[in-house]
Amino acid sequence: MNNTTLKKISGLLGLSISTVSRALKNHPDISEKTKQRVTELADSLDYEPNANAIQLRTSKSNLFGLVVPSISNFFYHSFISAVEEESRKNGYALMILQSGDDPAIEILNLKLCRKSRISGLFACISNQTFNFDAYLKMKDLDIPVIFFDKVPELNNCNKICVADEASAAMAANTIILKNKKKVLAIFGNTNLSITKKRLSAFTKTMDGKIDLLVHHANSTTEAEAITLECLQQKPDTIFCMSDEILAGAMKAIQRAGLKIPDDIAVIAISNGFIPKLYFPEITYVETSGDELGRLAFSSMMACLDGSTFTQELTTVSVLVEGGSI
């Protein structure tokens, strides 16, 4: 273990630690000559300031935390990638933790974040989270929290969401426009606000114009089973609220040997990866994780700049036509 520290440099150069520190930060008090000597030696010794010492002294860390149910999820990839990229560009590191939709682990993860003295947190709550104390504690510690995607129903916090209502309405309108008659609509876990929003906007837009079968699925497998069963009622269209559900529905459709879009039409709200796996590609309303990520990051930076103003942002949604409806 061969770390170069300020002390080492100062010893080698016959300067004090403080002078070396200041020289490295280009402080006006230090003469050009000294600065040059210091930086040269520091470079040749591969000096890396100890982030822990800095955080300890200044109580400013360059670490963000990100907690999410699972990084192996279609949608979160792109979100995380975007946040990670922005963080790096701005000199921050990102600590990524996953809860596996287990609230107990989620709490543990938040604890780890606090221990590591992160300076900001991106959080997507798990399906089962009803107690937000751990998040509120973050606020007590002045750690800004940006909720994304699955957000709690709390006031006074920063939320970045996809345009749930608009997306669902857009999908519904597309179905109406295509003159469909009988729709099977599969939504996710009823506890989630995302589900509630999409469901209400969807049904409201439909407004009884079309025969509507609404179901809820908590997983891909459930979605497959539901689809398979409902297929007997011969819907002409299936709407899927998410990628997980779409994957299940598609499997059922393939199993039943139905042809898209002739036998049945499909439309989904999605990130875009899964829909492009099939032929014909599935028509979907895009919810871009990438855009959401950048939005979340800039929101974080605003918080760190001292903005106490909490905001709820949504991204705009776009219809991407495949050939499935």
Added chain:
Amino acid sequence: MNNTTLKKISGLLGLSISTVSRALKNHPDISEKTKQRVTELADSLDYEPNANAIQLRTSKSNLFGLVVPSISNFFYHSFISAVEEESRKNGYALMILQSGDDPAIEILNLKLCRKSRISGLFACISNQTFNFDAYLKMKDLDIPVIFFDKVPELNNCNKICVADEASAAMAANTIILKNKKKVLAIFGNTNLSITKKRLSAFTKTMDGKIDLLVHHANSTTEAEAITLECLQQKPDTIFCMSDEILAGAMKAIQRAGLKIPDDIAVIAISNGFIPKLYFPEITYVETSGDELGRLAFSSMMACLDGSTFTQELTTVSVLVEGGSI
């Protein structure tokens, strides 16, 4: 900002900082009574030891770094998930950084790791990395490095790899066993060692027993085009070296309206996610990122326990039967 520290607790209890510190760690010098008083107060105050201070004092961090070209890749998901899970269970946090296959960013990421004083590094090098100085520097600092998947051709370092040859051979044997006659085999970019290994093992196992069409695709779209074209030569089986390729091949098969496995059989080497998206599910040789991750983690722990013994491990591969062949 309302952090509870040892000092605060000691002040409240009229004890010294050191006593509190020892009480919290169950040190034998401290009486049970005192221990109890201290832990109770600490609990009620939500005391979280400052990880930075600990690292500074003990020079032991609870942080691992993980650098990878992209987390948005089928295979790395499960690997990262596994490492992350194991890390958490063992009290470590994981800092995940992606390079986007850019060596310059890769170097920056490694620098960030050093600054953060990680105690170990998991690394998958980018396609373009030919200079390993930054990695060697890690070794100078006594930071163990576990290379995974794409590993450098260096001696004396820990490498964890997928069993490329064995997987390809297993797929080939399965095809032979099923008595297939004409196989379209699609591989990836010829520059990658992974492609070379899989290709040579596959063809060697086939050993002229079966009519073989070999093609290379650099992307999902290319794979689709190739498949579509080759379908005219009526192969009875398609082998896909990777998930990207499988996705393309499947799209072509759907476009052509072929039925699996009657019209055509499909087998792939995969992580398991994509194959399960279709019905029937695609039979594949599993290259488990999950297992690889756990292997990498235990290898890391061995290093931290002082093992200077470097090893090159490969995972065993398993055939997962869908219904596609």
Added chain:
DNA sequence: TCGTTTACTGCAACCGTTTGCGGAATTGTT
């Protein structure tokens, strides 16, 4: 020649924790 300014640099405290060592209070031994 003698204050006074200016340009550099160093001292020392501090962030929160760990830990070797020494000291006080308590108990046990003759």
Added chain:
DNA sequence: AACAATTCCGCAAACGGTTGCAGTAAACGA
């Protein structure tokens, strides 16, 4: 009652930086 052995606890230094303040030497003006 005197002394040794235990228990229990606190002092202080250290980890690697940052930063307010003070000190020194050179340069300057009068």
